[in-house]
Amino acid sequence: xxxxxxxxxxxxxxxxxxxxxxxxxxxxxxxxxxxxxxxxxxxxxxxxxxxxxxxxxxxxxxxxxxxxxxxxxxxxxxxxxxxxxxxxxxxxxxxxxxxxxxxxxxxxxxxxxxxxxxxxxxxxxxxxxxxxxxxxxxxxxxxxxxxxxxxxxxxxxxxxxxxxxxxxxxxxxxxxxxxxxxxxxxxxxxx
Amino acid sequence: xxxxxxxxxxxxxxxxxxxxxxxxxxxxxxxxxxxxxxxxxxxxxxxxxxxxxxxxxxxxxxxxxxxxxxxxxxxxxxxxxxxxxxxxxxxxxxxxxxxxxxxxxxxxxxxxxxxxxxxxxxxxxxxxxxxxxxxxxxxxxxxxxxxxxxxxxxxxxxxxxxxxxxxxxxxxxxxxxxxxxxxxxxxxxxxxxxxxxxxxxxxxxxxxxxxxxxxxxxxxxxxxxxxxxx
Numbered sequence: 001x002x003x004x005x006x007x008x009x010x011x012x013x014x015x016x017x018x019x020x021x022x023x024x025x026x027x028x029x030x031x032x033x034x035x036x037x038x039x040x041x042x043x044x045x046x047x048x049x050x051x052x053x054x055x056x057x058x059x060x061x062x063x064x065x066x067x068x069x070x071x072x073x074x075x076x077x078x079x080x081x082x083x084x085x086x087x088x089x090x091x092x093x094x095x096x097x098x099x100x101x102x103x104x105x106x107x108x109x110x111x112x113x114x115x116x117x118x119x120x121x122x123x124x125x126x127x128x129x130x131x132x133x134x135x136x137x138x139x140x141x142x143x144x145x146x147x148x149x150x151x152x153x154x155x156x157x158x159x160x161x162x163x164x165x166x167x168x169x170x171x172x173x174x175x176x177x178x179x180x181x182x183x184x185x186x187x188x189x190x191x
Numbered sequence: 192x193x194x195x196x197x198x199x200x201x202x203x204x205x206x207x208x209x210x211x212x213x214x215x216x217x218x219x220x221x222x223x224x225x226x227x228x229x230x231x232x233x234x235x236x237x238x239x240x241x242x243x244x245x246x247x248x249x250x251x252x253x254x255x256x257x258x259x260x261x262x263x264x265x266x267x268x269x270x271x272x273x274x275x276x277x278x279x280x281x282x283x284x285x286x287x288x289x290x291x292x293x294x295x296x297x298x299x300x301x302x303x304x305x306x307x308x309x310x311x312x313x314x315x316x317x318x319x320x321x322x323x324x325x326x327x328x329x330x331x332x333x334x335x336x337x338x339x340x341x342x343x344x345x346x347x348x349x350x351x352x353x354x355x356x357x358x359x360x361x362x363x364x365x366x367x368x369x370x371x372x373x374x375x376x377x378x379x380x381x382x383x384x385x386x387x388x389x390x391x392x393x394x395x396x397x398x399x400x401x402x403x404x405x406x407x408x409x410x411x412x413x414x415x416x417x418x419x420x421x
Binding site: 033063065067070073 | 195198199204208275343
């Protein structure tokens with residue numbers, strides 16, 4: 001009983017689509033409204049969020065609209081519709097998987113606050129120790145580190161401001177980082 | 192976000208009469224007719240290879256050449272068939288027998304009857320340029336025609352269609368090469384026929400999908416653009 005009703009509906013859809021292809025808007029509306037719950041059911045098997053389901057249904061409807069000239073009324077409408085729905089749903093699932101692979105959900109630990117004091121993250125490094133280490137660098141190295149790393153100036157800007165060449169700044173930065181690394185290591189190994 | 196009933200309203204509003212697609216076999220036939228037209232034009236401009244009549248008496252050459260033609264025709268039929276949403280994936284297998292016949296005759300010919308380059312070298316560079324011209328003149332219009340005729344497949348099966356379409360173009364191009372150029376040395380036959388086919392087919396599988404995605408973005412900006420923007 002149920003299956004014969006389904007076949008009847010599919011035949012109706014086929015006839016409605018044939019009329020829609022000829023520009024019958026009433027038939028087209030009946031068809032789209034008729035298939036929407038069916039497509040929604042298909043989409044609901046793959047998506048949980050209602051908005052995702054809605055988006056998938058709309059994808060399918062739009063695709064049907066774009067390729068409606070490709071339907072041959074002599075062929076059954078059901079498989080045609082299911083194939084398109086399946087295609088769009090799978091595409092959407094793939095896209096979603098790609099997004100999810102690239103996105104990271106924010107957790108409480110990622111939160112930052114307006115108040116500077118609450119953004120402290122003790123344990124990674126001690127700012128005071130780093131500041132002391134920088135103080136102990138030679139003048140050239142300290143200048144390079146301050147301009148390029150702390151003040152985030154470009155090499156060109158730093159060269160103009162300090163009157164030193166880009167190469168000299170690069171060398172100084174490299175040596176400064178090496179020194180700092182060594183000093184901080186010694187600091188952390190000290191009991 | 193648009194609600195589904197609103198979308199239905201918009202689609203119904205836009206539902207102008209459309210012309211139904213002709214059956215896939217007819218459309219593949221039209222594409223092959225276009226290929227025949229191009230080959231005919233090249234034949235008029237360039238002329239068949241000088242030893243064509245003699246070559247036609249060699250079974251291996253004939254089998255190879257018509258293997259390429261059959262591969263092209265079957266791949267074209269399969270790509271038009273598979274471009275429809277309800278076309279079975281098994282159509283991918285349709286050109287396989289002809290493809291195997293074609294490749295094996297070329298391989299067998301080279302294996303049993305290796306012809307080296309003539310000692311004087313002949314006009315090899317000039318022939319290479321002419322071969323290349325034939326490749327471009329055949330494959331470019333055929334690819335464009337295929338892309339335009341199958342644009343709706345962008346939304347459905349871009350990958351399968353671009354593989355089969357690429358194979359069809361490659362096989363027809365190879366058929367054209369054996370019609371117009373006397374590639375006698377086995378090396379040149381291998382390079383030009385299989386090499387060109389491999390390049391066209393790999394270009395199609397590499398860029399076919401993105402070309403179809405571009406097409407899809409033009410057909411249906413509302414769906415594809417947000418995905419690209421992401």
